[in-house]
Every structure is written in structure tokens, then in C-alpha cells.
Amino acid sequence: HAKQQGGNRAQFNNPTINAAVKRTFNLENELQHALENEEFFIHYQPIVDLQNKDIVELEALLRWENSKYGYISPDEFIPILEETGLIRKVGKWILKTVSEQINSWHKQDIHLSKVAVNISPIQFNDENFIRDLHEILQETQLNPKYLNFEITENVLYDFNKSLDILYKLHNLHINISIDDFGTGYSSLSYLKFLPIDTIKIDKSFIDNLDEDGKMIVQSIITMGKNLHYTLIAEGIETEKQLEFLKMLGCERGQGYLFSTPLSTDAVTRLLGRNSVTKHLL
């Protein structure tokens, strides 16, 4: 009984809510030790040139496998990492792991222009973010020009602060991509004042290419191109979507039609068997 446990605390009598709260609580407990237990790993999804399906970039995506709960989706555990603040430590680990992996690929003569890393709003706005980044670059000796940071529009709520951080990254030649573009509240007229290189059109638009949907995607692509952004369409699953996006002049894409996210070994094999500069799927 909630009353007995905590006086005025909210009571959860709904069994579904109870189960969800309990699961979040349990996952949160498991996440406290996930880093030291080495339960995290990273998969890499190819981003391709839509004209010839060359792999032009990879996106690093965090994976978590826990002994009690098995494989958990990032959509479930990333919000818990953010609410608990654990994302700061985990985010650092991701950056370091990806940087070491890029170095390792270089040693194997595998060269990619960039690897994209998702940066949580909490990580981005943390006062130690830039210092931690420099520390990792120092430790790994990675040239930061191989990195691309993916942030969402809602990261940029404080324009002046964002401008300052983004220019620090820009000066290191780290590319900035706006992830899930179109799902937040900002517009291209706001973003154009920031040093941003790439717009990733959210999968929800690619899923919805009826008459109105086509118009929306077409306007994003036309505006994006006129403002000189690189455009990436997310979540391409069908030939039909691919043909439409090519017709509109969208340059790059990502999705199960080309490849799902791959383990480090699988991506190393895939890139290693192709020529040094061209990676065909």
C-alpha cells in the first residue's frame, strides 16, 4: 500500500502502470552496473549514396544486452540513462569506443569519411562536454574530422549557448547533423544561423509518402538543398521510397533496404572486402 510506504506519494492502482513502473525501476538498477559489466556494445549502420549505394558514412548505435532482461531497445533504455544522468558516463564511453574503433579500421586500411555518433541533449548541454571530448581525442589521438555528431532540434533551446558549443565542434571539423528533422519545433530559418552540415529527414516522413507526405518531403529537400545542407533520408525500407527520394534529388539515405545496423565484426568484413575508398553494399 502506497500510503503505508510513503505518506502522500501517488498511489498506483492500475496494474499496467504498476508493471511499467516496476520494469523501469528494475532496468534502472541494472543500468547502474551495465558499463562495468561490459553489457554495452555498438552497432554501425551504413549511410549510403542513393545513386550508387556506396557506403559514405556509418552511424554508431548503442546496444544493451542484460543477463536478466535480455536485449533491450534503445528507445526504452536511453530515456532511463537520461533521467538518471548515467548518459554522461555512457556517452563518454560511446565516444571513446567509437574513436578507438575508427583508429582500428584505419590500421586495417578501412577508410570512411566519417562516423556519426548520437549525442544526448543532456550530454550536449553538460558543462564538461567539450572538456571530455578533448580528453578523449587526446587519449585516442583520433583526428576529430572523422566524427559527425547527431543532435535533435530540441537540444538547441538556448541559441547562444548552442552557438558556442557548435562552433567549438565546427572548429574541430566535427560535422553536425540534425537528427529526426521535422519532429521538433525548429525550422530551417532558425537552423541556418547555426553551423550545421546535415539534415536527417525523420523516418516518419519517409513512411508516409501519400500526396501530402510527398509535398512535405519535397519541400524539406528543396529548402535543404537551397541552404546547402547534405540531406539524409532515414528509415528507407522500399524501392518505391528510394525511387521517389532519388527523383527529388535527396543524396543520401539509411535504412533496412540497404542494411540494418551491423556488429563491428560484420561491418569490418563488409568494408574490408571492398576497395579502400569505395564501399558497395
Ligand code: C2E
Ligand atoms: P536515431 O538516431 O534516429 O537512429 C535511427 C534508428 O532507426 C535506429 O534505431 C535504427 O536501427 C533505426 N532504423 C534504421 N533504418 C531503419 C529502417 O529501415 N526501418 C526501421 N524500422 N528502423 C530503422 P535504434 O538503434 O533502435 O535507436 C533508436 C534511437 O535511440 C536512435 O534514433 C537514437 O535516438 C537513440 N540512440 C541509439 N543509439 C544511441 C547512442 O549511442 N546515443 C544516444 N544518445 N542515443 C542513441
Ligand code: MG
Ligand atoms: Mg541518429
Ligand code: MG
Ligand atoms: Mg533519426
Ligand code: MG
Ligand atoms: Mg530516432
